[in-house]
Amino acid sequence: MTIVPAGEAEEGPLRALDGLIRDEVEAAVGWRTMPAEVLPRPAGAIVLDPSKYAVARHLDQYVGLIRVAPLTRQPRIGLIAARADRHRRGIARALLAHALGSLHHSGTASTWAEVDESNTAATALFERNGARRAASALELVRR
Secondary structure (H helix, E strand, C coil): CEEECCCCCCHHHHHHHHHHHHHHHHHCCCHHHCCCCCCCCHHHCCCCCHHHEEEEEECCEEEEEEEEECCCCCCEEEEEEECHHHCCCCHHHHHHHHHHHHHHHCCCCCCEECCCCCCHHHHHHHHHCCCCCCCCCCCCCCC
């Protein structure tokens, strides 16, 4: 497996991976339980900025991705995911290490991400990499 740095992924395969991961999440737990920022897509179009994505490639296939938004005060990890058929193979760990290393080399001391408490795999991934709980969120849903 190799990591393709942010901005260097081929747009077509990146869009295909993004669409596949979106479909897999929606078919499983659904996006409402995911803390990822899911950008709206008009009529099935996938809206993404390839400069914000690093991807994991195995042979000739993209198998995982991470999106880092370079916000002014502190970058945000908006999404980290691997194809369902590639879970538990260290892809997310490698992507997170790559992203944190890139941020460190650019002079960024910290970043933030949101992880749903019920997602034990994601919680463990981030905590193993030095994450600490900084706050809790309260969401108001009006129906």
